[in-house]
Amino acid sequence: MSKNLTKKILVTGATGQIGSELVPELKKIYGKENVVLGIHKRKNVDDLEDSPSTVIDVTNKNLIEDAVQEFDIDTIYHLAAILSAAGEKDPWLAWKVNIDGTYNVLEVAREKKLVKVFCPSSIAAFGPDTPRVNTPQITVMNPKTMYGLSKVTGELLANYYFYKFNVDVRGLRYPGIISNKTLPGGGTTDYAVEIFYEAIKNKKYVCFLKSDTVLPMMYMPDCIKATLNLMDAEIQSLRYHSDYNVAAMSFSPDDLFKEILKIIPDFKIYYNPDHRQKIADSWPQSLDDSSARKDWGWKPDFTLSEMVKDMINVLSKKITI
Ligand SMILES: NC(=O)c1ccc[n+]([C@@H]2O[C@H](COP(=O)([O-])OP(=O)(O)OC[C@H]3O[C@@H](n4cnc5c(N)ncnc54)[C@H](O)[C@@H]3O)[C@@H](O)[C@H]2O)c1
Known part of the structure; x- marks a missing residue:
């Protein structure tokens, strides 16, 4: 497992709901020149003016590889996704972006020996068979949406990359x-x-x-705090990796x-x-979310x-x- 520190970050889906607020915080911590915005379709965003950016379709692994190479990236915050309602309208696209896209990011992380990867999951990873109140960290999943299915797959894949290839990948099951x-x-x-x-x-x-x-x-400031705290946590304290419940x-x-x-x-x-x-x-x-509270002080x-x-x-x- 790499002990190196994060120095240069790529954020996929950087102009989305979470990316647009995570990016400014990452810039404050790591310096604006060290946070590269991966944007899918170029659009006018304030943050683009003072940060490096690159157009990335995560379904194309070469584009992720090129960005990592060009900007000397060591850490990826992988936020690109098709969300639940949009995913039910176009489940094929949700599969491609959420499953193939996450696989591509993890493969690049393995090949390029990246320091860390953040791959968020969602409460959508749970399904109607899951206990609905105080849902445990480990429980029946069985989601019924393509989005949920893709998020469970992402969790499992990310954990596989951690245990099999020592890729330090972390993730939260974000609420709304x-x-x-x-x-x-x-x-x-x-x-x-x-x-x-x-x-x-x-x-x-x-x-x-x-x-x-x-x-x-969850309110966005707490979402950003949870994300940064998990990514900062000592790896030895983490009993889980890509799938922490947070509430x-x-x-x-x-x-x-x-x-x-x-x-x-x-x-x-x-x-x-x-x-x-x-x-x-x-x-x-x-x-x-008692595991998150215990393991990394959420x-x-x-x-x-x-x-x-x-x-x-x-x-x-x-x-x-
Ligand atoms: N916002 C929430 O309430 C919520 C809740 C649970 C989990 N999440 C997860 O958090 C992450 C970020 O979500 P968000 O709310 O910012 O989503 P969002 O829909 O606001 O943003 C997603 C971004 O991904 C980009 N994108 C779409 N297809 C792409 C592709 N092929 N290649 C590259 N980029 C592409 C979009 O342009 C968009 O900027 C996702 O993994 C999502 O599943 C979000």
């Missing part, structure tokens, strides 16, 4: 991530972001999940609505569940009410009505 910089990319928990934009702009929101659908969620809060659309009402009293919510309800019904309501900072206050505060300044 709530943020205010970049809109989510087609997941089942997207309602918990959209609701804030609509509450501020139009004072009403039509939710695509039922009012009592409880799901695990912060669990709530339903109705819980979130009531919390927003405290700040926007004339806000109204309506419910019109669609195909995403079935996906949400197959996921856990809460997670047991502890979230934001509660539901703190997250809601911060989201409304930030977005009220950003959104011009």
Whole structure:
């Protein structure tokens, strides 16, 4: 196992919901010239101006290899993916990007002897046979979506690369991530972001999940903290590698609505569940993250009410009505 330190990072999917907020933090820690943005389709992003960037399709291993070679990369944060709802629309693409893409990243990490790789998983890795409350770290998975299937495969593959080839690959089972910089990319928990934009702009929101659908969620600052803390942890303390449960809060659309009402009293919510309800019904309501807490000191900072206050505060300044 390499004992070298991370010096030069490639982030795949760098302009997505999580990448767009992880990249600035990585730049603060490692220096802006040492974080290379892997972008799929070139677009105007502030972060592109002062950082090296390269166009990468993760389904093409040569492009990952070339980027690692060209920029002397030693660590990859592999965030490129097709998320749950988008994956059900095009399961073939989800397979290609999530499974072939992750395999390509791991192969490049093995061949080039990279120092570390981050490959996130998701609560979507669980399925309807999984215990839904306080879902254990190790349990029945059996996901029913292509996205979930690809995430379990990614976890297993990453663990295989750790045990077989000594690739130091780490990952978290992220809950639904709530943020205010970049809109989510087609997941089942997207309602918990959209609701804030609509509450501020139009004072009403039509939710695509039922009012009592409880799901695990996390505010972006905690997502970034969990990611960086896991990547910083001493390898000897890690009992798991690519598949740590992490939790912060669990709530339903109705819980979130009531919390927003405290700040926007004339806000109204309506419910019109669609195909995403079935996906949400197959996921856990809460997670047991005691292994993450014990092994690398995981502890979230934001509660539901703190997250809601911060989201409304930030977005009220950003959104011009
Ligand atoms: N956001 C969440 O709520 C959430 C929850 C659980 C897990 N995750 C996981 O976290 C990671 C990042 O998610 P996100 O929310 O930032 O997703 P996102 O959809 O916002 O961003 C994904 C990025 O991948 C890029 N991409 C798509 N196809 C590609 C390809 N072939 N090659 C290279 N790039 C490609 C897209 O352009 C996009 O920038 C993913 O692995 C996702 O499964 C996210």
